[in-house]
Amino acid sequence: MLFLFWKLTSGHFKEELGEKSWNHWRTRLYYWQGTIYASTGITFMILFLLRWANILSF
Numbered sequence: 001m002l003f004l005f006w007k008l009t010s011g012h013f014k015e016e017l018g019e020k021s022w023n024h025w026r027t028r029l030y031y032w033q034g035t036i037y038a039s040t041g042i043t044f045m046i047l048f049l050l051r052w053a054n055i056l057s058f
Helices: 002-017 025-052
Strands: none
Touching: 002 025
């Protein structure tokens, strides 16, 4: 999930923030924190839906 989310959003944020701001470590840190949180949430939603559909049992 992390790779897919990164591929879909990194270009947009680089363009939105500009090259100078994107190269600053603080901006990238916030981007990666958000990416990790979002991909973790999406992964849990997928697991929940698979469990709800009785495809996955744990």
